[in-house]
Structure formats: structure tokens, C-alpha cells
Amino acid sequence: MRNLHNKNHTAGHLIDYALHNLGYKLISSKAYHFPQGPYVEYQGTLEQAEREQLQTKLEKAVNxxxxxxxxxxxxxxxxxxxxxxxxxxxxxxxxxxxxxxLNTKDIGHITIRKIKNEKGNLRVSYAVV
Ligand SMILES: [Zn+2]
Structure with a gap:
């Protein structure tokens, strides 16, 4: 379980880096790294069309x-x-x-499950395999 926690947790940081690399200057507001549905949140929201585009781009960038x-x-x-x-x-x-x-390769694969606006924040839900 500890290993899965470490994977989920590190994956959350990689999402931060990947968003930054994609040109999103987002401020992290919250993170939930536990196995039952990990997510990271950022201040601000995006339109639906951009969220859908971002889901695909982000999954590629993070992997x-x-x-x-x-x-x-x-x-x-x-x-x-x-x-x-x-x-x-x-x-x-x-x-x-x-x-x-210890190495990003240890995470395996990250799936971006959903990107949604949640109470003024952008919530990126993900899963690691
Ligand atoms: Zn950490």
C-alpha cells in the first residue's frame, strides 16, 4: 500500500510539472493522493472545451x-x-x-480520468496503474 501511495503522490507532482510544461501557470490549491480516486486541484477554472483538450494533452505530457x-x-x-x-x-x-x-518510471502509467471545475478550482482526477 505504501508503494501505491508513493506512486499516486509522485504522480500528483508530475501533473504539476506537465501542466507547467504545457504553459499553464496554475497555482496548486489542494491535493488528495489516496488510492480511492487521487486528484490535484489548482486555483481558477477552464471552459469545457479547453478542459477536454487538456485532458488528452496532459495525459500525454505526464506519461x-x-x-x-x-x-x-x-x-x-x-x-x-x-x-x-x-x-x-x-x-x-x-x-x-x-x-x-525514486524514479518517474516506477509510477508505471498515469491516466487522467477527468478534469472538472470544482468550487472555483480546477480538479484533475487521475489514476496510476
Ligand atoms: Zn511529495
């Missing part, structure tokens, strides 16, 4: 990151106080104290 077999590391961000962050490859660190897989 590209999986297929590239990128290392997942832990680092300390030392500005004012040392905070624990996770970092994939040489991308932007993401503040996080959780546990992750």
Missing part, C-alpha cells in the same frame, strides 16, 4: 515524464528556513515532506 525515467530526489531549500522539497531531474523544486518513488 512522457514517466517514460523519460527521471530521478526523483529530496533537497533542502535554503532561503530563510530550510524546507524539505522534492525535485524531479533538474526541474523546479516542489515543497513537500512526503515520500516518493
Amino acid at each position: 512522457d515524464l514517466v517514460e523519460q525515467a527521471l530521478p526523483v530526489k529530496i533537497t533542502l531549500i535554503d532561503n530563510d528556513s530550510k524546507k524539505r522539497a522534492m525535485i524531479v531531474n533538474d526541474f523546479q523544486p516542489i515543497l513537500c515532506g512526503g515520500t516518493h518513488v
